[in-house]
Amino acid sequence: MRQxxxxxxxxxxxxxxxxxxxxxxSIWGRLDxxxxxxxxxxxxxxxxxxxxxxxxGGADRA
Numbered sequence: 001m002r003q004x005x006x007x008x009x010x011x012x013x014x015x016x017x018x019x020x021x022x023x024x025x026s027i028w029g030r031l032d033x034x035x036x037x038x039x040x041x042x043x044x045x046x047x048x049x050x051x052x053x054x055x056x057g058g059a060d061r062a
Contacts, residue, residue: 018024026032
């Protein structure tokens with residue numbers, strides 16, 4: 001058997017299959033995440049207003 005002239009190299013290429021732990025990207029990009037954050041901020045703000053009115057006895061209502 002004759003000696004090899006070039007070293008034997010194995011290349012491992014990444015799979016094209018989606019990984020089960022990878023989150024599927026949205027077709028809307030960051031828009032849906034931005035809307036969800038805005039709604040959460042709005043709910044937090046409404047909740048703070050309700051808590052403030054309850055703490056003051058609702059005297060600020062007309």
